[in-house]
Amino acid sequence: MASTDRSTARADVAIIGAGLSGSCIARQLSAYELDTVLLEKECDVSLGVSRANSGIVHGGFHHNLKYLKSRLEIRGNLMYDRLQRELDFPFKRCGILVVALNDEEMKYIDHLYTQGLENGAIGIEMCSRERMFELEPKLNSDCVGGLHAPGGGVLEPYRFVFSVVESAKKNGVEVLTKFEVERAERANEHYTIHAADGRTVEARYVVNAAGLYADRVSSIFGAEEFTITPRKGEYYLLDRATQAGPQRVLFPVPTKVSKGMLVIPTVEGTVLIGPTAEEIEDKEDLSTNADQLAQILDQARKMVPKVSQTDVITAFSGLRPASGDGDFYIDISKKAPNFIQVAGIQSPGLTAAPAIGEYVKDLLKKAGCSLSEKSDYDPFISKLPRIRDVSPYEADALVASNPAYGNVVCRCEEISEAEIVEAIKRGHATLDGVKYFTRAGMGRCQGGFCSYKIMKLLMRETGMSYREIQKRGAGTELLQDAL
Numbered sequence: 374m375a376s377t378d379r380s381t382a383r384a385d386v387a388i389i390g391a392g393l394s395g396s397c398i399a400r401q402l403s404a405y406e407l408d409t410v411l412l413e414k415e416c417d418v419s420l421g422v423s424r425a426n427s428g429i430v431h432g433g434f435h436h437n438l439k440y441l442k443s444r445l446e447i448r449g450n451l452m453y454d455r456l457q458r459e460l461d462f463p464f465k466r467c468g469i470l471v472v473a474l475n476d477e478e479m480k481y482i483d484h485l486y487t488q489g490l491e492n493g494a495i496g497i498e499m500c501s502r503e504r505m506f507e508l509e510p511k512l513n514s515d516c517v518g519g520l521h522a523p524g525g526g527v528l529e530p531y532r533f534v535f536s537v538v539e540s541a542k543k544n545g546v547e548v549l550t551k552f553e554v555e556r557a558e559r560a561n562e563h564y565t566i567h568a569a570d571g572r573t574v575e576a577r578y579v580v581n582a583a584g585l586y587a588d589r590v591s592s593i594f595g596a597e598e599f600t601i602t603p604r605k606g607e608y609y610l611l612d613r614a615t616q617a618g619p620q621r622v623l624f625p626v627p628t629k630v631s632k633g634m635l636v637i638p639t640v641e642g643t644v645l646i647g648p649t650a651e652e653i654e655d656k657e658d659l660s661t662n663a664d665q666l667a668q669i670l671d672q673a674r675k676m677v678p679k680v681s682q683t684d685v686i687t688a689f690s691g692l693r694p695a696s697g698d699g700d701f702y703i704d705i706s707k708k709a710p711n712f713i714q715v716a717g718i719q720s721p722g723l724t725a726a727p728a729i730g731e732y733v734k735d736l737l738k739k740a741g742c743s744l745s746e747k748s749d750y751d752p753f754i755s756k757l758p759r760i761r762d763v764s765p766y767e768a769d770a771l772v773a774s775n776p777a778y779g780n781v782v783c784r785c786e787e788i789s790e791a792e793i794v795e796a797i798k799r800g801h802a803t804l805d806g807v808k809y810f811t812r813a814g815m816g817r818c819q820g821g822f823c824s825y826k827i828m829k830l831l832m833r834e835t836g837m838s839y840r841e842i843q844k845r846g847a848g849t850e851l852l853q854d855a856l
């Protein structure tokens with residue numbers, strides 16, 4: 374990206390929002406001879422909707438193909454194996470079961486099965502009671518049958534985004550964090566985009582991938598008026614020692630507003646139960662509520678009776694950016710020239726994200742953006758060794774090459790000093806940034822033992838004072854002087 378002076382930069386394409394959608398669009402565009410800039414208001418990527426969700430790569434049977442979200446879900450699902458080879462994130466195609474608890478629910482299973490077949494969901498199977506118990510012995514004995522979608526899987530959404538962004542940066546994308554788009558104007562076929570802190574970016578094309586705030590960003594650019602309503606989903610996270618961990622993701626039969634509350638074996642071995650679905654007004658309200666959480670335990674036990682409150686290590690919530698008609702709104706704006714809307718990206722936005730990248734690249738082409746492939750595009754990034762994933766022999770070699778691999782800082786998740794230092798070097802310089810990059814602080818003690826050690830490493834590696842250490846950006850400073 375060419376800089377015209379210290380604070381103004383010029384790009385072909387500016388993407389607003391570095392969540393799953395914006396990051397996958399940026400990586401897709403990084404394969405072409407384009408100057409692309411990714412603008413994010415937070416201090417790190419993946420801190421919006423993409424931070425807290427179920428992490429499921431869906432199986433392609435929940436929605437009819439008339440919906441864009443369904444078509445992109447099918448395509449996105451198929452792209453994950455290749456992405457896993459090219460990038461560095463854990464992904465497991467563990468499969469999905471939908472559990473019917475009575476004959477009425479079995480009728481809906483029949484509908485989901487037919488829909489899955491029509492959608493081309495690979496290997497989808499209608500299951501008898503016996504087959505369900507063969508696939509998942511921990512199921513409630515009330516189960517009468519269900520659906521098996523072997524193509525579904527699980528991943529860690531933030532690790533995926535970090536990897537995608539690293540790959541995009543390697544291929545020339547400029548990422549500007551703490552860049553909150555506040556104002557924009559258009560002259561001479563270019564938008565000038567103003568950040569709240571006074572920085573500006575000029576761009577010929579703009580992509581609005583601002584998640585919960587896509588409605589605000591659309592109106593900043595004089596594009597379509599619409600409303601994004603947050604729909605909260607609360608979860609409980611269960612320790613990996615739980616007896617309730619299933620082999621596959623377990624769904625109940627869906628309701629009208631959501632896919633219901635699930636039991637999810639996460640890719641890192643813990644178990645998630647939830648989410649709820651509650652329309653709220655405040656786009657920043659990530660609180661959890663005892664009544665909702667009690668419902669989650671209740672619903673999860675209907676599928677797996679062994680779910681126990683004593684296994685709970687934390688509760689959290691995420692907000693779905695819901696639009697009016699429930700579908701994704703991805704299109705060239707009819708009001709603002711060269712402006713692409715990527716809004717209403719609720720579930721299955723994670724599954725669809727790689728396909729959203731492709732789809733938006735094609736929309737840009739349709740809007741007149743010239744796309745010529747880079748001869749030196751490299752889709753691969755190097756995989757960072759993780760001490761807990763390697764054999765004792767490999768661990769020995771790692772420690773010999775860098776003794777910091779031998780210092781385990783987070784005991785619950787077995788994360789070494791070397792991995793934490795690498796996270797900081799890559800710009801994840803808050804406590805949450807380190808947590809999402811490495812998993813340090815995500816285990817049974819939830820950072821009780823390792824947070825202060827990570828703060829000391831942050832100070833050592835960045836030169837920050839303890840007063841400057843933040844949990845997640847400005848206003849979340851953790852320590853003050855004693856009074």
Ligand SMILES: Cc1cc2nc3c(=O)[nH]c(=O)nc-3n(C[C@H](O)[C@H](O)[C@H](O)COP(=O)(O)OP(=O)(O)OC[C@H]3O[C@@H](n4cnc5c(N)ncnc54)[C@H](O)[C@@H]3O)c2cc1C
Pocket residue numbers: 389390391392393394395396412413414415418419420421422423424425426427428429430431552553554555582583584585586587590605606607648690691692693694718719720721722723724725
């Ligand atoms: C509870 C829950 C469960 C889910 N489960 C699944 C699942 O299992 N599988 C699945 O496929 N999908 C799931 N989803 C959906 C998925 O999480 C979303 O579709 C996806 O994260 C949306 O990504 P995004 O990039 O569009 O939005 P975000 O991740 O919100 O990214 C938008 C970014 O824009 C930034 N931004 C906003 N305004 C501005 C501005 N003015 N200037 C600069 N930057 C700005 C934000 O800070 C944010 O980082 C779930 C969602 C929720 C909430």
